[in-house]
Structure formats: C-alpha cells, structure tokens
Amino acid sequence: MNRRIYIVTIAMLCMSISSYAQQESGNVRRGNKQYNKERYTESEVEYRRGLEKNDKSFEAHFNLGNSLFKQQKFQEAADEYRAAEHYIDKSGNSKKAKQRQSAVDHNIGNAQFAQQQYGEAVESYKRSLRNNPSDDDTRYNLVKAMQMLQEQQEQQNQDQQQQEQQEQQEQEQQQQQQQEQEQEQQQQEQQQQEQQNKMDKETAEQLLQALEQDEQETQEKAKRQQAQGGKRVEKNW
Numbered sequence: 001m002n003r004r005i006y007i008v009t010i011a012m013l014c015m016s017i018s019s020y021a022q023q024e025s026g027n028v029r030r031g032n033k034q035y036n037k038e039r040y041t042e043s044e045v046e047y048r049r050g051l052e053k054n055d056k057s058f059e060a061h062f063n064l065g066n067s068l069f070k071q072q073k074f075q076e077a078a079d080e081y082r083a084a085e086h087y088i089d090k091s092g093n094s095k096k097a098k099q100r101q102s103a104v105d106h107n108i109g110n111a112q113f114a115q116q117q118y119g120e121a122v123e124s125y126k127r128s129l130r131n132n133p134s135d136d137d138t139r140y141n142l143v144k145a146m147q148m149l150q151e152q153q154e155q156q157n158q159d160q161q162q163q164e165q166q167e168q169q170e171q172e173q174q175q176q177q178q179q180e181q182e183q184e185q186q187q188q189e190q191q192q193q194e195q196q197n198k199m200d201k202e203t204a205e206q207l208l209q210a211l212e213q214d215e216q217e218t219q220e221k222a223k224r225q226q227a228q229g230g231k232r233v234e235k236n237w
Contacts (some may be wrong), residue, residue: 025050028060035063038071058087058100062107065226076109102132109141118149 031046047064050057065080085104090097109124125142129135 014191025053025057025060026054028057028063031060031063031067035067036069038070040067043067044071058084060085062100062104065111066108069107069114071219073112074111074114078108079128081108081111086117098131102128102130102135102138104128105131106135106141108137109138109145113141113145116152117154118145121145 027046027050031043034040034043034046042068044064047060047067050060051064054060056072061080061084065084066079068074068080081104085101086103088097088100090101105124105128106223109121111130112118112121112124122142122145123144125138129142130140177228
C-alpha cells in the first residue's frame with residue numbers, strides 16, 4: 001500500500017478516537033490510552049471489555065476496529081466498523097450522524113484497500129464523501145483506489161491473456177503429441193504389415209518349392225515305373 005494511504009489512515013483513526021473518547025466508558029478510555037501508545041493488542045483487550053458491558057456502543061466497536069486494523073486484521077476491522085454503523089443515531093439527520101457515517105465508510109474503505117479489494121474500496125470512499133464532501137483525505141484515497149483498481153483490472157486482463165496463451169500452447173502440444181503418436185502407430189502398423197507380407201511371400205515361395213520338388217519326384221517315379229513296365233515279369237504259379 002502507498003505510504004500516503006497509511007498516513008491518511010492513521011490520521012483518520014486517531015482523529016476518530018479523540019473525537020469520540022469523551023462518551024466512552026472507563027474501559028474504552030483506557031483502550032484509547034493504550035492505542036495512542038501504539039499498544040494495539042492491549043487496546044483491543046480494553047475495547048472488548050467495554051463491549052462486554054455495552055455491546056451497543058458505537059465508540060467501542062469503532063475503536064476496536066481501529067486496533068484490529070493496526071494489527072493488520074483488516075477483515076475483522078471492517079466487521080467492527082460495520083457493527084459500529086448499526087449504533088449511529090440517525091434521528092433528525094444530524095451533522096454528528098453524518099460525520100460518524102462518513103468515518104465508518106472511510107475506514108471500511110481503508111480496510112478494503114489494504115486487502116486489495118479496490119472496487120469495494122472505491123464504493124466505500126464514495127459513500128463517505130456523500131456525508132462529508134469536503135474531506136480531502138477520503139477524496140485522495142478514492143483517487144488512489146481508482147488508480148489501483150485500473151491497474152488491477154489491467155493485470156487481471158494480462159493474466160487472463162497469458163492463461164489463454166498457455167492453454168492454447170498446451171492444447172497445441174497435446175495435438176502435436178497426438179499426431180506424433182498416431183504417426184508412430186501408423187509406422188508400427190506399416191512395419192508389421194510389411195513384415196507380415198514378407199513372411200507370406202517367404203511362405204509362398206517355400207510352398208512353391210515344395211510343390212515343385214513333389215512334382216519332380218512324382219515325374220521321376222513315373223519314369224521309373226514306365227521303365228519297369230517294358231520288361232516281362234515272370235510269375236510263379
């Protein structure tokens with residue numbers, strides 16, 4: 001995250017604590033002291049103790065969200081800011097209610113920004129500005145979130161293109177491998193066929209030679225019989 005975001009966030013969080021500290025219970029005031037000393041775990045403990053006594057305290061929920069944010073527990077922080085929002089007194093559409101709503105949306109936007117949820121952060125900052133149009137910090141964060149959102153979308157498009165190219169390359173490699181396998185199979189089948197044809201030819205030649213030899217032997221035998229047939233054979237009675 002850009003350093004300016006952190007500075008803006010810290011300024012906003014500290015301003016929120018000092019603004020609302022006068023209405024808090026003892027636990028929340030002690031939590032504020034720990035927070036200002038950058039003892040965020042200790043301040044979290046105090047705010048939670050305050051909520052055990054009054055779970056409808058806007059200040060306890062909001063400041064607990066600040067302590068969680070400082071511990072980089074961004075999603076938990078956003079949840080606490082949203083919990084605080086339920087306990088804003090919006091009767092009469094007072095200026096105080098608008099300020100609190102603006103602070104809630106601003107800090108939710110910070111938590112979303114920290115999680116790289118830039119689209120959501122943009123909407124949160126816009127809501128914050130509706131209740132406090134003169135807040136330059138929120139306006140700066142909005143511009144920054146919009147820039148980061150554009151970069152994120154461009155990166156996602158680039159990643160998608162790379163993914164599609166990779167998938168296309170893998171598909172082409174698979175097709176090439178399949179073609180090579182088919183060619184290899186065809187070559188093997190052709191070799192087997194040639195070998196079979198060779199065997200059939202050799203077998204045919206052997207059979208032909210055997211038939212020729214048999215025929216020759218038959219002819220020789222017939223000649224011998226004819227030669228013997230020319231002599232008179234004496235019979236014994």
